[in-house]
Amino acid sequence: MTAPVFTAPESAEDATRMRGALAVAARAFHLTPSGPEVWEWQGRTLGRRVGTSRLRVVSALSEKAGGRLGGGTALADASVPWMVPRPGLRDLMDWTHGSYAYRAELTKFITTPTVVAGSPVLDRDPNLPDIWWRDLRGAARALAAVPTGREAVGQSWIDRNFRSFLGVDPPRIYEHSARPSSRRT
Structure with a gap:
């Protein structure tokens, strides 16, 4: 059986690591997370609401950084025409810590x-x-x-x-x- 796609990581250590990465990004953007945790892709992505924005952190092993690590949001922001509704990208931040690479994406929070x-x-x-x-x-x-x-x-x-x-x-x-x-x- 395949592991569920949209759940917290099975490892408590990975969940703590991801929560810490989200906290690092929130501090860097001078924001305070207020909404519930939203886990995505097999616990490698964690997002929360921050005011009128959404903060999402994607992680991968450092050797996989620079590939497809969270690149979809930035690529869509640069190449998809304005008439396609989507959360607008407000800011990005990339960093590594230990053996992991992270990308934080700050997008508009959609209330529709x-x-x-x-x-x-x-x-x-x-x-x-x-x-x-x-x-x-x-x-x-x-x-x-x-x-x-x-x-x-x-x-x-x-x-x-x-x-x-x-x-x-x-x-x-x-x-x-x-x-x-x-x-x-």
């Missing part, structure tokens, strides 16, 4: 309510206005046009996790173009 589906599939009408759907289609078109060499997940991750987390056979990843579809969504 989420669409609650209850499952990965939106199987009932969420009663959103037509303008919401129009804006979503526009943002999706703008995002599809952004070139990227990043791979969110590889086939091996899909194969390993779809059955255990979703209870379905894994799909095959395939190449696709960023051309807008002629189908209406």
